[in-house]
Amino acid sequence: MKLTRFLLILLFLGTLAGCSSDKPLGRLYRNVNARFNGYFLAYTKMEEVEARLAAANVNDYNRVLDILPPLDTTVLKTLAPNLDEVIKRASFPIARHPKSRWIDDCYVLIGKARYYQGEDAEAMKTFRFVQTTSPDRHARHEAMIWMMRLYLRQKDYDSFTSLSEQFRKERMNEDNGRELLLTRAQLASLQNNLPLVIENLEQAIPFARKRDQESRLRFILGQLYQATNQDAKAYEQFATVLKKRPPYELGFYANLSLAQVTELKDATDQTKVKNFLQKLAQDEKNKEYTDKIYYDLAKLELRQKEYPEALKLLRQSTATSTTNSIQKAYSYLLAGQIYYENLQQYGLAQAYYDSTLQYLPPTTLGYEELADRRTVLTAFTQQLEIIRSEDSLQVLGQLNPTERAQRVAQQINREQEQQAAAALAAANAPAGLTQQTATLPIGGAGTQGSTWYFDNPVALGSARNDFLRTWGDRPLQDNWRRSTAISGATPLTAGIVTSTGVDSSALAAAVVQKQQDYLAAIPVTPEQRQASDKRIEEALFTLGNIYQQRLREPQRAAQTFQKLLERFPASPHASEAYYSLYVLSQSLQQTEKATEYARALKERFPTSKYSKLIDQPDFLRTYSAENLAAHALYDSAYVLYEDEKYPETLAVLASLSQKYPQNDIQDQIAFLQALVVGRTQPAVTFRAAMEQFIIRYPESPLQSKARDFMNLYLRYETGELAKAPVASAPIVPKEEIPTYKAEQSLPHSFVIVHTGDSVALRQLTTAFGTYNARFHPKKQLKLEPVPFGNDTTLLLIQALPDFKAAQQYAKLQTTRNSPLANLKGSNFATFVITDANLALLRKLGDLAEYLAFFEKNYQ
Numbered sequence: 049m050k051l052t053r054f055l056l057i058l059l060f061l062g063t064l065a066g067c068s069s070d071k072p073l074g075r076l077y078r079n080v081n082a083r084f085n086g087y088f089l090a091y092t093k094m095e096e097v098e099a100r101l102a103a104a105n106v107n108d109y110n111r112v113l114d115i116l117p118p119l120d121t122t123v124l125k126t127l128a129p130n131l132d133e134v135i136k137r138a139s140f141p142i143a144r145h146p147k148s149r150w151i152d153d154c155y156v157l158i159g160k161a162r163y164y165q166g167e168d169a170e171a172m173k174t175f176r177f178v179q180t181t182s183p184d185r186h187a188r189h190e191a192m193i194w195m196m197r198l199y200l201r202q203k204d205y206d207s208f209t210s211l212s213e214q215f216r217k218e219r220m221n222e223d224n225g226r227e228l229l230l231t232r233a234q235l236a237s238l239q240n241n242l243p244l245v246i247e248n249l250e251q252a253i254p255f256a257r258k259r260d261q262e263s264r265l266r267f268i269l270g271q272l273y274q275a276t277n278q279d280a281k282a283y284e285q286f287a288t289v290l291k292k293r294p295p296y297e298l299g300f301y302a303n304l305s306l307a308q309v310t311e312l313k314d315a316t317d318q319t320k321v322k323n324f325l326q327k328l329a330q331d332e333k334n335k336e337y338t339d340k341i342y343y344d345l346a347k348l349e350l351r352q353k354e355y356p357e358a359l360k361l362l363r364q365s366t367a368t369s370t371t372n373s374i375q376k377a378y379s380y381l382l383a384g385q386i387y388y389e390n391l392q393q394y395g396l397a398q399a400y401y402d403s404t405l406q407y408l409p410p411t412t413l414g415y416e417e418l419a420d421r422r423t424v425l426t427a428f429t430q431q432l433e434i435i436r437s438e439d440s441l442q443v444l445g446q447l448n449p450t451e452r453a454q455r456v457a458q459q460i461n462r463e464q465e466q467q468a469a470a471a472l473a474a475a476n477a478p479a480g481l482t483q484q485t486a487t488l489p490i491g492g493a494g495t496q497g498s499t500w501y502f503d504n505p506v507a508l509g510s511a512r513n514d515f516l517r518t519w520g521d522r523p524l525q526d527n528w529r530r531s532t533a534i535s536g537a538t539p540l541t542a543g544i545v546t547s548t549g550v551d552s553s554a555l556a557a558a559v560v561q562k563q564q565d566y567l568a569a570i571p572v573t574p575e576q577r578q579a580s581d582k583r584i585e586e587a588l589f590t591l592g593n594i595y596q597q598r599l600r601e602p603q604r605a606a607q608t609f610q611k612l613l614e615r616f617p618a619s620p621h622a623s624e625a626y627y628s629l630y631v632l633s634q635s636l637q638q639t640e641k642a643t644e645y646a647r648a649l650k651e652r653f654p655t656s657k658y659s660k661l662i663d664q665p666d667f668l669r670t671y672s673a674e675n676l677a678a679h680a681l682y683d684s685a686y687v688l689y690e691d692e693k694y695p696e697t698l699a700v701l702a703s704l705s706q707k708y709p710q711n712d713i714q715d716q717i718a719f720l721q722a723l724v725v726g727r728t729q730p731a732v733t734f735r736a737a738m739e740q741f742i743i744r745y746p747e748s749p750l751q752s753k754a755r756d757f758m759n760l761y762l763r764y765e766t767g768e769l770a771k772a773p774v775a776s777a778p779i780v781p782k783e784e785i786p787t788y789k790a791e792q793s794l795p796h797s798f799v800i801v802h803t804g805d806s807v808a809l810r811q812l813t814t815a816f817g818t819y820n821a822r823f824h825p826k827k828q829l830k831l832e833p834v835p836f837g838n839d840t841t842l843l844l845i846q847a848l849p850d851f852k853a854a855q856q857y858a859k860l861q862t863t864r865n866s867p868l869a870n871l872k873g874s875n876f877a878t879f880v881i882t883d884a885n886l887a888l889l890r891k892l893g894d895l896a897e898y899l900a901f902f903e904k905n906y907q
Contacts, residue, residue: 079148081141087150090137090157097130097164109301109340110378111413112271113264115249116197116234124164134161152178152187159194172198189215189224196231200238206862208235226255230265239823241865246272263294267302270309279309300337303328304344321348339369343379355386377407381418388421394599395432398425424598431594434587438571438580445571445580456566460559581616588612589621596628606632623649627658676891678704678711685720694724715741715748726757787888788898790905792851794882798858800843800868801836801877801895809833809841815867816845823865824857836890844886851906854880880906 104123107113124131138154138161145151159174175198178191192211199208215228233248249269256262270285286309289302307321322345328334329341342365349358362383369376384400387393401422408415444452571580589612595605609625609632619625626649633642650659685700701717711717722737738754745751802809813831820829827848834842848854858880861868868878879902881889889898 079145079150081145081148083141083148083150086137086139086141086145087154087157090134090154093130093134093137094157094160097127097134100127101164107297108374108412109304110343110375112237112275113268114234115230115237115245115265115268116200119164121166124166128165131161131165134158149184152182152184155182156187156190156194159191163194163198168198168202185218186221186224189218189220189228193224193227193231196228200231200235203856205235205239206859209862222255223257226252229255239860239865240825241823242272242276246276259292260295260298263289263292263298266292267294267298267305270302270305274305274309279311282309283311296333300328300334301340304340308344308347318348318352336371339365339372339375339379342368343375343382346379346382350382350386353390355390358386359383373407374409377404380404380407388425392601394425395429398422398429401425424594428591428594428599431587431591435584435591438584438587441570442577442580445577452570453563453567456563459566460562464559585612585616585619585621588615589619589625592625592628596632602632602635606636623653623656623658626652627661630662675708675712676887678708678713681708682713682716682720689720689724692727694728697724715745715750718745719748719750719754722754788885788901788905789882790901791882791884792906794851794884795847795849796851796854796880796882797844797846797886798848798854798861798880799845799878799886801840801879802843803840809843812867813843816843819865819867820845823860834890836893836895840895842886848880851880855906 101119101123102117104120105117107117135158138157141148141150141154155174155178159171159178162168162171162174172195175191175195179188179195182188182191192214196208196211199205199211212228212232220228229248229252233245233252236242236244236248246269249265249272253262253265253269256265266285266289270282270289273279273282273285283306286302286306290299290306293299294302304325307325310321325341325345325348329338334341342361346358346361346365349355349361362379365379366376369379380400381404384397384404387400388397401418405415405419405422408418444455447455571577588608592605592608592612595601595608606629609629612619612625613622616622626645630642630645630649633639633645646662649656649662653659681700681704685697685704688694688697688700698721701721704711705714705717718741722734722741725737726734735758738757741748741754742751742758748754800812802812813833816831820827820831829845830847832844832846834844836842845857848857858878860866861878877895877899879899881898881902885898889895892898
């Protein structure tokens with residue numbers, strides 16, 4: 049009845065509107081028709097789309113939840129017809145009632161539909177049209193907020209910040225104000241600026257209209273308080289979430305988080321929290337969350353530094369984690385962190401990180417850092433295993449052949465016993481249980497010396513017996529599982545297996561082959577022992593560097609380098625090992641030891657670059673720049689030699705040696721000088737020059753060419769050759785003239801060219817140190833001022849992994865958070881550069897040339 053009355057009224061209004069389109073009744077008709085026949089239907093459909101997107105979102109409660117959840121492209125594909133319907137419904141008022149006051153709202157809905165469809169360009173056009181033409185400030189504000197979200201998706205943070213600044217003097221309604229604050233909070237979250245995220249969330253929550261949205265935002269705020277060690281505020285937020293009667297999953301995780309931030313004043317408080325979590329684990333409704341409960345119990349034990357108990361609970365977490373692979377990854381990760389950071393058992397840590405990366409999605413925040421740590425730990429364990437195995441083999445190599453064979457036989461017997469025990473345990477395992485074959489089951493030990501299945505006679509024999517127990521001893525034939533084929537099979541009997549037989553002939557042959565392989569690996573001859581020593585030497589050097597540079601273990605690094613020098617005093621790495629010991633002693637404030645290592649380095653290796661580094665900390669950078677210049681001069685000298693301009697060649701070589709005495713091509717310079725002697729002086733003088741070269745540069749790659757000349761001269765002296773040898777052979781392939789190269793995959797530095805006041809430079813350096821620690825803590829960026837010209841300094845911020853990362857960092861320096869935003873009264877320029885290009889820039893000293901190259905190849 050009501051609908052009939054409404055339709056009659058609408059028909060009446062339509063009749064009037066047809067006669068008076070510009071009168072009040074006509075405008076009322078247009079607005080009513082546009083609202084209910086267009087905008088309302090499109091808005092309802094859009095709400096349905098957004099509700100389905102929210103329902104499809106999978107939350108990872110082990111990290112701070114996303115303020116604006118990422119869009120699932122798979123779900124969006126299924127929603128494509130709904131989004132098309134939104135565009136269709138919203139387009140109706142635009143086409144039929146272009147003067148309606150709902151037109152701008154319809155355009156915003158169309159822009160949102162394009163946004164969800166991934167049509168960024170069309171969405172931006174639509175939002176920008178509303179921003180520039182709409183008389184309705186609320187519609188303009190909503191369009192601008194969605195433009196900001198587009199910039200977020202495109203990682204255009206400069207445009208985002210510029211648009212955000214336009215709201216500073218705008219008056220907004222509550223809905224738009226809330227969405228603006230949430231959008232700003234999302235950018236701050238991406239930049240890891242937790243204080244700014246908290247600030248925006250605290251302002252946005254009072255304007256949350258829906259109870260579930262408020263609960264989610266308060267939960268995120270609690271997570272942020274917890275991450276910034278504000279447990280009392282976090283407790284308040286989680287408790288408020290529970291009062292709001294949130295969805296079950298959110299309420300469950302709020303309970304867990306509440307337990308994590310509860311103040312543990314004494315053992316009684318700890319017991320209460322443990323009992324609370326155990327009660328949650330026993331509740332049938334929480335069965336699918338049991339792995340998470342054990343994980344949180346482990347974190348509780350970790351707070352009390354009870355590492356064995358924490359690891360035990362993590363084993364329970366992974367054992368009960370059957371469907372949630374993400375949670376299993378976090379349990380492995382926490383175990384790896386305990387072994388890495390607390391127990392310093394790097395071998396076990398490597399195995400847990402390896403397992404973590406098998407389960408953790410590659411898109412997870414911090415995945416690259418975990419992969420890098422896994423790589424470091426893998427290299428670490430490899431070096432340890434090389435040292436252990438080579439030392440053991442060398443001990444065996446010192447035994448007489450009979451005792452050596454006995455030791456190998458004993459080792460093989462032990463391996464067979466372990467394999468047989470494992471096979472027996474597997475055969476007696478309850479049905480349905482499977483062996484986990486990840487790198488290292490949590491709490492277990494890795495398999496040592498595992499081989500391919502079909503190379504393992506014990507595994508083959510065990511598999512054959514399993515087959516016989518199940519199917520009987522049957523001939524090879526097709527369709528062997530049919531009932532007619534098994535009617536005469538041996539009846540099956542249940543019970544515990546007490547032994548697993550193997551094919552004795554196959555086993556004997558495998559044992560003999562294994563014994564031969566083991567004996568062949570034992571270093572017996574001097575050459576084998578020397579090769580084994582070399583492997584140990586390289587492993588010790590690599591291990592020392594890993595301890596020093598990656599694991600940050602100065603004492604263990606020092607012990608490793610000392611062991612290297614004790615065992616291999618003539619090692620080619622000795623000079624670098626002494627320098628590392630010098631640096632490590634300084635870091636440990638062991639002044640006497642540092643002085644001792646510096647003295648030993650200078651005495652044993654007076655010309656080494658590491659000796660130079662002690663007195664000249666900037667030696668390597670200068671050394672690199674000088675080498676580039678030396679190579680350029682050498683190329684010029686070689687061109688003069690080819691043009692038979694011998695006096696000029698010698699002049700350039702003399703200038704090169706005088707200007708850059710520490711260059712790394714001294715052998716090439718000496719060889720070219722000898723060739724000039726061969727072209728300008730008697731053969732006997734040429735021979736003397738080559739002899740001198742061979743004596744002075746025994747390790748030079750040009751030795752073979754020098755000896756060829758010597759052999760030719762000997763043949764000339766004996767009369768075999770009628771003419772003395774002429775020095776006309778090319779030396780080495782001609783090097784290219786150094787030029788800038790656009791190598792975007794290499795690490796880059798962000799450079800600030802600062803001219804003038806040194807006090808301002810110090811202030812800027814301090815400001816960037818604070819900025820990097822706050823906004824980029826995980827990148828571990830370093831600051832280094834480098835003199836450039838009379839009144840100019842290059843402030844390097846390094847090292848960013850590639851050009852893309854450097855470019856993103858450079859873009860962030862245009863925002864108001866950057867220290868450059870507050871830099872007044874100073875002349876500066878910025879760019880990014882690789883180490884090689886930086887060395888060439890310092891050598892050439894032409895900043896304009898590099899900036900032109902930068903603009904051409906990078907912009």
